[in-house]
Amino acid sequence: GQQLNQSPQSMFIQEGEDVSMNCTSSSIFNTWLWYKQEPGEGPVLLIALYKAGELTSNGRLTAQFGITRKDSFLNISASIPSDVGIYFCAGQLSEVGDGLTFGKGTHLIIQP
Amino acid sequence: GAVVSQHPSRVICKSGTSVKIECRSLDFQATTMFWYRQFPKQSLMLMATSNEGSKATYEQGVEKDKFLINHASLTLSTLTVTSAHPEDSSFYICSTQESGAPGYGYTFGSGTRLTVV
Numbered sequence: 001g002q003q004l005n006q007s008p009q010s011m012f013i014q015e016g017e018d019v020s021m022n023c024t025s026s027s028i029f030n031t032w033l034w035y036k037q038e039p040g041e042g043p044v045l046l047i048a049l050y051k052a053g054e055l056t057s058n059g060r061l062t063a064q065f066g067i068t069r070k071d072s073f074l075n076i077s078a079s080i081p082s083d084v085g086i087y088f089c090a091g092q093l094s095e096v097g098d099g100l101t102f103g104k105g106t107h108l109i110i111q112p
Numbered sequence: 113g114a115v116v117s118q119h120p121s122r123v124i125c126k127s128g129t130s131v132k133i134e135c136r137s138l139d140f141q142a143t144t145m146f147w148y149r150q151f152p153k154q155s156l157m158l159m160a161t162s163n164e165g166s167k168a169t170y171e172q173g174v175e176k177d178k179f180l181i182n183h184a185s186l187t188l189s190t191l192t193v194t195s196a197h198p199e200d201s202s203f204y205i206c207s208t209q210e211s212g213a214p215g216y217g218y219t220f221g222s223g224t225r226l227t228v229v
Binding site for chain 1: 171
């Protein structure tokens with residue numbers, strides 16, 4: 001089946017630093033999504049990407065969908081303590097009706 | 113935006129018993145719902161796709177007789193873990209997607225922590 005390779009697995013950073021994480025895949029996805037998950041909760045959508053090359057921002061978060069539709073990155077600028085959590089990339093093969101394939105997650109830890 | 117309610121949030125059951133988890137779409141009709149499983153410190157893995165009024169589609173390696181899915185209405189899907197064993201202990205999460213809203217309309221429930229003792 002499809003796999004998403006997400007890196008890094010974990011990040012230890014100082015408050016105020018910028019963060020970058022990325023995902024790659026051997027498959028082409030129609031939609032690419034970035035989620036954040038807190039302990040004991042379901043994932044919460046951060047950014048959705050639909051078009052190849054699309055660059056989208058949501059506050060301090062910026063994500064881009066690769067031209068080949070096989071990769072994406074997520075950047076967080078000026079990190080704050082509430083950014084702590086696990087970030088997942090996820091891909092959807094078709095527009096509607098397909099479940100998501102998730103990356104393994106990036107655990108973000110922020111030191112004050 | 114869309115709201116998906118999942119119940120219960122936590123359940124502890126004895127080995128050999130069955131547990132039912134409910135997933136409801138509160139403000140829209142969902143013809144399709146998805147069930148995921150997440151083991152500690154791991155990613156979410158799609159278990160099955162639940163289709164209203166028809167049989168669920170299971171991912172490879174997921175036992176359909178063990179994980180019974182019923183999607184009897186446009187707002188409710190249930191996952192029943194039958195004859196649960198300790199290795200079934202996991203975080204189960206449902207999600208649904210509003211028709212006509214690809215990607216962005218994909219909403220998750222808050223999950224159910226199942227512990228089998």
